[in-house]
Amino acid sequence: MDFTPLHRALGLTPSPLTDELLDAAVAAGVTETDDLDWKSELPPIKNLSQTDVPKDIAAMANAGGGMIVYGVEEKQKVATRRKDTGDFTEVHERAYRSAAVSAISPPVFGLDIYRLGMDCRAVAVIIPASVDGPHLIYKNDYFGAPVRNDADTAWMRERQIEAMYRARFEERRxxxxxxxxxxxxxxxxxxxxxxxxxxxxxxxxxxxxxxxxxxxxxxxxxxxxxxxxxxxxxxxxxxxxxxxxxxxxxxxxxxxxxxxxxxxxxxxxxxxxxxxxxxxxxxxxxxxxxxxxxxxxxxxxxxxxxxxxxxxxxxxxxxxxxxxxxxxxxxxxxxxxxxxxxxxxxxxxxxxxxxxxxxxxxxxxxxxxxxxxxxxxxxxxxxxxxxxxxxxxxxxxxxxxxxxxxxxxxxxxxxx
Structure with a gap:
């Protein structure tokens, strides 16, 4: 059984993540939070690791895990309607998982990916909680540690990064x-x-x-x-x-x-x-x-x-x-x-x-x-x-x- 941010927002007990559940969340106008992010379109397969995908995944992992849903339009962070994402192929999924491993340090493993809907398709990605933070992403010679701040993505300050490293070492002990x-x-x-x-x-x-x-x-x-x-x-x-x-x-x-x-x-x-x-x-x-x-x-x-x-x-x-x-x-x-x-x-x-x-x-x-x-x-x-x-x-x-x-x-x- 799953218990996702959608279940919590709708006041439901753990149950399978289904297309009907996503419909109910959109109909209820569920708002983005620090562990829920609405996206209207899938990222492109080509050069996927150079898109915002690594940053979005790392930000969720650094904030205790969360959920990204592709195929939902929003207005001022509130879900308004479904939008068909098209087919999410096996090649697309491999590229997505590869970005979570190769474009983030340390890698983020254990993504759960759900394909939802037949006529109006959507993709839900569950990012697990991580004890290996901070997860960093690199752009050329620069790196940063993204983190969810309510419904937005921010960048960690030095003291936040230091505290997360300390927590990682303590967890390993x-x-x-x-x-x-x-x-x-x-x-x-x-x-x-x-x-x-x-x-x-x-x-x-x-x-x-x-x-x-x-x-x-x-x-x-x-x-x-x-x-x-x-x-x-x-x-x-x-x-x-x-x-x-x-x-x-x-x-x-x-x-x-x-x-x-x-x-x-x-x-x-x-x-x-x-x-x-x-x-x-x-x-x-x-x-x-x-x-x-x-x-x-x-x-x-x-x-x-x-x-x-x-x-x-x-x-x-x-x-x-x-x-x-x-x-x-x-x-x-x-x-x-x-x-x-x-x-x-x-x-x-x-x-x-x-x-x-x-x-x-x-x-x-x-x-x-x-x-x-x-x-x-x-x-x-x-x-x-x-x-x-x-x-x-x-x-x-x-x-x-x-x-x-x-x-x-x-x-x-x-x-x-």
């Missing part, structure tokens, strides 16, 4: 603390003296505060994650999402928990737990040491298969993607670690050309260094794939392993 706290909670109580555990946690930069998914929605998130995983990873390993009870998640403290389903004595080596929090956070804990080696033997607790690490990271990232799609989130702060408190050094094992486990390139690890990253969960499939690949690569590289075997290599990011 708080986000890092939230991730560390989540990591400690997720790692607590694991038998890390007997076998290594992979702990992965993610916290959205802007958490959800009003959404409390029910059991059916949580179940759908876990099911969606299983599909996302297989879009960039194969099944040649132990996937933790296959070892949790995702069909019947249990309630926890402001979260849903997919409890371990590998409970039998012969199955416990695959133990895994996954959580989806109401604020959009995601956690995964999976035993990665002491896995089954043959029908009659297991690896030691300190021996971790690299492909097992890949499977965990693939599933974990897929959960992030699934939650972000459901709750309309974008950037996440991520921490991935392997916890082992035994006396032997940790080893990450790879496979040889015959597909057999091989430890000849393993570096003994006395303490695994947690991998931290920022992931844009609302980006393109290709960009998200690259983020997942790099996260897994950083994790296995610590053990001397170069190549990934579960997560496919993404396409080059040249030109993105």
């Amino acid at each position: 708080r986000s890092s603390e939230a991730v560390d706290s989540l990591y400690g909670e997720t790692a607590e109580g694991r038998d890390t003296d007997k076998r290594a555990w992979l702990i992965a946690v993610a916290h959205p930069r802007i958490p959800t505060v009003s959404v409390r998914p029910d059991r059916d929605e949580a179940r759908s998130i876990f099911k969606r994650a299983e599909t996302v995983t297989l879009s960039y990873a194969n099944r040649n390993g132990v996937h933790p999402l296959e070892n949790v009870n995702s069909l019947n998640p249990r309630p926890g403290l402001r979260r849903w928990i997919a409890v371990n389903a590998a409970t039998g004595e012969r199955e416990l080596w695959r133990e895994a737990w996954a959580e989806v929090h109401h604020d959009g956070s995601v956690t995964l804990a999976a035993a990665v040491g002491g896995h089954r080696k043959t029908s009659s033997g297991d690896f030691e607790g300190w021996e971790v298969e690299g492909r097992g690490v890949e499977c965990c990271i693939a599933d974990f990232a897929a959960l992030i993607r699934a939650v972000a799609e459901t709750q309309h989130l974008d950037e996440y702060e991520v921490r991935v670690g392997i916890e082992w408190t035994g006396t032997q050094p940790l080893q990450i094992l790879t496979i040889d050309r015959m597909g057999l486990t091989y430890d000849g390139v393993s570096n003994p690890i006395r303490k695994f260094t947690p991998v931290r990253a920022s992931i844009n969960a609302a980006g393109s499939d290709e960009a998200f794939h690259r983020d997942v690949y790099r996260l897994a690569e950083d994790s296995v590289n610590q053990g001397g392993v170069t190549h990934l075997h579960i997560i496919s290599e993404p396409a080059s990011d040249e030109g993105d």
